[in-house]
Amino acid sequence: MTEAGLADAATAERSEVALVIAGALYRVYGLTQIVATVWSAWHWYPHPEDTLVLSAVLAAEGTAVVVICLRRRRLVPGLLAVDVGVLMVALAAAGRYTDVHASSALVDYVYPYSIAASVAIGFAFRGYLAVLAAAIGLAGAYVLGEVLDGHESSAAVAPNLLGYLANTAAAFVFAHYLRRLAGQVDTSRAEALERADALARERERARHARLLHDGVLQTLEALGRGDHLPDPEIRAQVAADAAWLRGFIQGAESDHGGDLLAGLQRLVREKAAGGLHVDLNAAQLNDASQGIDLAQAVIDALVGATREALTNVIKHSGVRHAVVRAALTAAEVVVSVADQGCGFDATRTSRQAGLTGSISQRMDEVGGRALIESLPGAGTLIELTVPRQGRR
Amino acid sequence: MRIDSSGGPLETDMIGVAIVDDHPLARRGIEQMLTGSDASFRVVASVAAGADLRPALAGELPVDVVVLDLYHDGDAPCLATIAEFAAFTRVLVVSASGRPDDVVGAIRAGASGYVTKNAEADMFVAAVETVAAGGFAMSSQLADILHAGLTTPTPPAAPSEARPDLSAREEQALELIARGFTHAQVATRMGVRKATVDTYVERIRGKLQLGNKAELTRAALARFGTQPP
Numbered sequence: 171m172t173e174a175g176l177a178d179a180a181t182a183e184r185s186e187v188a189l190v191i192a193g194a195l196y197r198v199y200g201l202t203q204i205v206a207t208v209w210s211a212w213h214w215y216p217h218p219e220d221t222l223v224l225s226a227v228l229a230a231e232g233t234a235v236v237v238i239c240l241r242r243r244r245l246v247p248g249l250l251a252v253d254v255g256v257l258m259v260a261l262a263a264a265g266r267y268t269d270v271h272a273s274s275a276l277v278d279y280v281y282p283y284s285i286a287a288s289v290a291i292g293f294a295f296r297g298y299l300a301v302l303a304a305a306i307g308l309a310g311a312y313v314l315g316e317v318l319d320g321h322e323s324s325a326a327v328a329p330n331l332l333g334y335l336a337n338t339a340a341a342f343v344f345a346h347y348l349r350r351l352a353g354q355v356d357t358s359r360a361e362a363l364e365r366a367d368a369l370a371r372e373r374e375r376a377r378h379a380r381l382l383h384d385g386v387l388q389t390l391e392a393l394g395r396g397d398h399l400p401d402p403e404i405r406a407q408v409a410a411d412a413a414w415l416r417g418f419i420q421g422a423e424s425d426h427g428g429d430l431l432a433g434l435q436r437l438v439r440e441k442a443a444g445g446l447h448v449d450l451n452a453a454q455l456n457d458a459s460q461g462i463d464l465a466q467a468v469i470d471a472l473v474g475a476t477r478e479a480l481t482n483v484i485k486h487s488g489v490r491h492a493v494v495r496a497a498l499t500a501a502e503v504v505v506s507v508a509d510q511g512c513g514f515d516a517t518r519t520s521r522q523a524g525l526t527g528s529i530s531q532r533m534d535e536v537g538g539r540a541l542i543e544s545l546p547g548a549g550t551l552i553e554l555t556v557p558r559q560g561r562r
Numbered sequence: 563m564r565i566d567s568s569g570g571p572l573e574t575d576m577i578g579v580a581i582v583d584d585h586p587l588a589r590r591g592i593e594q595m596l597t598g599s600d601a602s603f604r605v606v607a608s609v610a611a612g613a614d615l616r617p618a619l620a621g622e623l624p625v626d627v628v629v630l631d632l633y634h635d636g637d638a639p640c641l642a643t644i645a646e647f648a649a650f651t652r653v654l655v656v657s658a659s660g661r662p663d664d665v666v667g668a669i670r671a672g673a674s675g676y677v678t679k680n681a682e683a684d685m686f687v688a689a690v691e692t693v694a695a696g697g698f699a700m701s702s703q704l705a706d707i708l709h710a711g712l713t714t715p716t717p718p719a720a721p722s723e724a725r726p727d728l729s730a731r732e733e734q735a736l737e738l739i740a741r742g743f744t745h746a747q748v749a750t751r752m753g754v755r756k757a758t759v760d761t762y763v764e765r766i767r768g769k770l771q772l773g774n775k776a777e778l779t780r781a782a783l784a785r786f787g788t789q790p791p
Contacts, residue, residue, distance in 0.1 A: 380637060384585075388658055391680055392587035396594050447682055451706030451740050453662050491682055493702050493742025497709075508742035549747070 181359070185352040186244040189345055193245060193290025194236045200286030201232055207279035224260065228283060231256050235290075250294035254304045257284045258311035266319050280315075284308055285333050292341025296349075305338040379419045387415050406443075413439040430464060430503070431455045433473040434496060441480050445490060448480065452496040464503065468556050471536040472505050475529045479507040479552040482525050487511025487550065498558070506553045513544045529554070565607045565618050573602075577694045578624040580607040580615055582643075583631035583656075588679065592629055592656070592686075599687040611635065612643035625651050627694040632657035632668055632676075639664040641671040648672025654693040665704065666711040669770050675699025676707070698767045706740035708766070709733070726769035735762040 208225050215221045235253050239245050257280075264280035288308060295301045309331040316327050393399055394409030417439050431452055438448045464472075476494060483492045489511040496505050526542045529552065533540040538556035579596060583589045589608045596603040606623055609615050611634065619625060628647050632639050632655050639660075647653050648671065655665070655673040658680070665676050674693040677686055681701065689699035712728055728736065731752070738748040745763075749756040 383658060384633065388585045388588050388679070391658070392585075392591040395680075396587075396591045398587070398590075449678075449681075449702055449742065451703055451742075453707045453710035456662070456710075495702075495706060495741045497706075497737070497740075506741045510742075510744070551741070551743075 181352040181355040189293045196286045196289040200283040245294040261311035288337045292338035293345040301342045305334045309334045449493045468536045471532045475532045510549045578606045578626045580625045580628045584610045584634040595683045644671040676704040709736045
C-alpha cells in the first residue's frame, strides 16, 4: 500500500477509536454505578449472594466488551449485539434480585447501567434500524422486568424506557456524522497528496526540459543551421534531431492546449525536415487558463488540413517560409496558415481547386469551416475554424 | 568572449552590434547571420554576460544595438540588464523560446523587439536593422505573444503592474501581424494606410513602455553621472 493508501483512512480510524473511548467511558460510569449501588444497598437485598453474582456477571461482561473494543480499536457490532442480549436478560431478571420494599431508587442498578451502556450501542451500528431494534429490545426487557417484579411506579416507567430510545438515537446521529466527516477529511487529504505529487513531478520535468533546452538544444540548433558542419547531409540530420528534441522538450513543458498543440508541433517538425521553415505562433494554446476541449476527430481534422496547406506552400508557393497561428476566441479555435509566396487564382487552377475542396471538406465533416484567400503575387491565407465546445 | 575596440569609430553607414549570450555557439550563429548578410554590420562585442559589456559601454565602444539573450543569466529573464542597456542604446531580445510573461516583461523593460533564435536569417537581420535605426521590431512571434499576453481575461503575473489596454484597432493589427502578414498586407485588410499600421505598432510599444523612458533616463544618469555615453 502506498503511503497515500495508508493515510487514506487515518482520520476514519481515529474517529472510531474516539467512539470506542467515549462508549468505554460511559460504560465505566455504569460499572461504578453497579459497584456503588451494590455496596451501599447491600443489606437491602433479599438475596445478596445472587445479587452479587448478577452484578459480577454484568461487570465482567461489560469490562470484556470495553477491553475487546479497545484492542480492536473499534466498536465491534457483533459483540455489542451480544451485549444487548445480555443486558436484556439482566433487565428482565433485575426485579427478582433487587426486590425490596425500600423506596430508595439507588437499589436498582441494572437500569442505570443499561442506560449508560446504550450510548456505545448507539455508536456501534452503522444502520439506524439495528440501533432502533436494540433500543426497543432494551426497552421491552425493561418493561418486562417491571411487569414481572417491578417496584417502580408505573408513572415513572414510561419516561424511563424513553431513555433508551433517546440515548441510542443521539449517539447514533453523532457517530453517523462523525464518520461521514472523517471520510471527507481522508478523501481530501488523499487528493491533496496526489496533487502535490503530480505538481512535484511536473516541476521536475519542466526543470529537466529547461536544462536540456538551454544547453544541448541550442548547440544542436546552431550546428544544424550555421556553417560549422561542412557536410550538408549531416547538417540536415542534426537539424532534424534538433527539431525532434525541441518538440520533445515542448511536450514535456506544456500540457495545456493538449493534443492540438502537440499535433501542430509534430507537423511543423515534419515539414521542417522537408525544408520548410514554419513559425508556429500558438501562445494562446499554451496559456493554462484557457482550457479547450476538442474531440479527437476535430483535432485530427485541423492538423490534417494544416498539413495539406503546408504541403501546398512547399509545392506551389515558391517560398520556404510560412506562419501557422493557432488562436482562441470565446467560442472558436482558429488555425491560420499564411505564406508570402506567389499565390494562386483559385478559380482557374484546377489543382488548387482540388486543394481547397479537400480542406473545406475536412472542416465540414467536423462542423467547422475553411476560408481560403489567395491572389497572384500576394501570398496565400488559409484559415480553419472549429467551434470550441466539442466533447471528447 | 570578445570585445573589439580596435576598429575605432564606426564608418557612417556601419551598424555596431554587441551580442550578449551565454551560449558560445549561439553567439557564433548570430554573428554569422549578421556578417553573412548584405547589410553592413560590425560585431563590436560578443560576451557571455551583461556585466562584461558594461565597462565597454561606459567607455567609447560604438554600439547601435545590443542583441541580448533573454535567459543568458540563468532561468530568470534579465529584465534589469535590459532596462539598463535600453537607457542609452537599443536592445533586441532573442531567445530559443520565451515564456510569454517574460517576453512581455522584456518589452516593458525597454526592449525594442523580440525574435526567436530559430528565426529565418533575413527576418533576424531585418529586425536588427529596424532596432538599430530606433524602430520597434515586431516579429509575428512577438505579436502573437503580446496578443495572448495583453488580451486574455486572466490577471497578469505581477498584479502590481497594471496591464495596458489596447484599442480595438491596435488589437486587430496585432492579431493580423501574428498571423504572418506584412504591415502592407495588414493595412490592406484593415482598410488603412501602411503608415497607420506602423503607428499602431508604435502606440502599442508606447503603452507597454509607458513611464519607462523617464525611469530609464534616471537610472542611466545615476549610474554614469550626468553624461550618459
